[in-house]
Amino acid sequence: MVPQLEDLGDVRGKTVLVRTDFNVPMSGPDDARIIVDDFRIRAALPTINWLIERGAKVVCASHLGRPKGTPNRKYSMDPIRKRLTEFAPGVELLENLRFNAGEETNDQDFVRELVDGVDLYVNDAFGAAHRSHASIVGPPKTLPSAAGRLLQREVEVLSELRNQPKRPLVAVLGGAKISDKIGVIEALSNVVDSFVIGGGMCFTFLAAKSLPIGDSLCEADQISFCKQLLQSKVQIHLPEDIVGVDKDGNFATFGVRLPDGAKGLDIGPGSAAAFADIIMGARSVFWNGPMGMFEDDRFAAGTRTVAQAMSETQGVHGGWWW
Structure with a gap:
C-alpha cells in the first residue's frame, strides 16, 4: 500500500x-x-x-x-x-x-x-x-x-484496472506529451485490450509510422518508444483525420498526412466518432488527457465527443482528464 x-x-x-x-x-x-x-x-x-x-x-x-x-x-x-x-x-x-x-x-x-x-x-x-x-x-x-x-486516487484506479478489469479494457490517452504518459502506458500496456491515442501525443505516433505531420508537436526522443508500442501485441487506435490550421493559420481538416507548415490541434470528426464507438463498446475505460487543444473552442470537439461517450458508457471509468 x-x-x-x-x-x-x-x-x-x-x-x-x-x-x-x-x-x-x-x-x-x-x-x-x-x-x-x-x-x-x-x-x-x-x-x-x-x-x-x-x-x-x-x-x-x-x-x-x-x-x-x-x-x-x-x-x-x-x-x-x-x-x-x-x-x-x-x-x-x-x-x-x-x-x-x-x-x-x-x-x-x-x-x-x-x-x-x-x-x-x-x-x-x-x-x-x-x-x-x-x-x-x-x-x-x-x-x-x-x-x-490525487496520486492516491490514480494508484487505486490503476491497481483496480490492472488486477480485476472488466473487459474489454480500453485506455484513452491524450495530452501534449508522451513523456508525461510513459508511467501510465507502462503500467497498462500488458493489461489493456487497446489504447486510443489522441491529443498532441498522437503526432509522435504518426511520425513513428513515417507519416508527415507538418509542424505538429512531436517528441523526437520518444519515436523509438512509440515504435516499440506499435509493434507490441496491444491494439493501438490512432486518428484517421485531423483538425488544425494550415500554413497560413487558417482552420483546416486533414487526413493523417499533414502538408508542410500545417499543424494538427485536434482529432477530426471521423476519429472522434470512431473513438466514441470504441469507448461505448468497452466495459472498463481509463481516460487521461484531452484529445486536442480544448482551450480553443475550434479544437475542443474531439475532447467533448470523448467526454460524452464516457458519460454514456456503462463501463467502469478511471483516470483524470488532463
Whole structure:
C-alpha cells in the first residue's frame, strides 16, 4: 500500500513540501503569460486543504514546461502562484523546479536544498511520478512521505484496472506529451485490450509510422518508444483525420498526412466518432488527457465527443482528464 496523508501522523506546526503538477496550459507573450486552464491547480486542492485544515504549513513545488535547466521568464511560476493564492491563501509555491538543472539530473545538492527546513513530503504529481527527478525521488529518502489525494486516487484506479478489469479494457490517452504518459502506458500496456491515442501525443505516433505531420508537436526522443508500442501485441487506435490550421493559420481538416507548415490541434470528426464507438463498446475505460487543444473552442470537439461517450458508457471509468 502507498502511504496516505493519514499515515503522516500529526502535521500541526510542520512544514510540508507538496510536489504538485502545475504544468498548466499557458498563452500570451513571455512577460505576460495567462493561465488558459487551471484544472491541475484545482486538482491539488484536496491535498493542500487537508494539510492546511490540520495546521500544516504547505510549500508546493512544480515544474512548468521545459526551460532546460535555466531561468526563463516564459516558464515563471508567477501566474500560477497568483492563482494558487486565490484558491489557498498562505500556501507557498517555489519557483519552477526545472530552472535548476539539478531537478532533471536528480542532483543531491538540489535535493538537500529542497528538503532544507521541511518536515514532511507529499507527492501529488501523478503525471510526473514516473520520473527520476530530484523532487520526486529525493525527498522520500530523508523525510516521512505520503501520496496526496490525487496520486492516491490514480494508484487505486490503476491497481483496480490492472488486477480485476472488466473487459474489454480500453485506455484513452491524450495530452501534449508522451513523456508525461510513459508511467501510465507502462503500467497498462500488458493489461489493456487497446489504447486510443489522441491529443498532441498522437503526432509522435504518426511520425513513428513515417507519416508527415507538418509542424505538429512531436517528441523526437520518444519515436523509438512509440515504435516499440506499435509493434507490441496491444491494439493501438490512432486518428484517421485531423483538425488544425494550415500554413497560413487558417482552420483546416486533414487526413493523417499533414502538408508542410500545417499543424494538427485536434482529432477530426471521423476519429472522434470512431473513438466514441470504441469507448461505448468497452466495459472498463481509463481516460487521461484531452484529445486536442480544448482551450480553443475550434479544437475542443474531439475532447467533448470523448467526454460524452464516457458519460454514456456503462463501463467502469478511471483516470483524470488532463
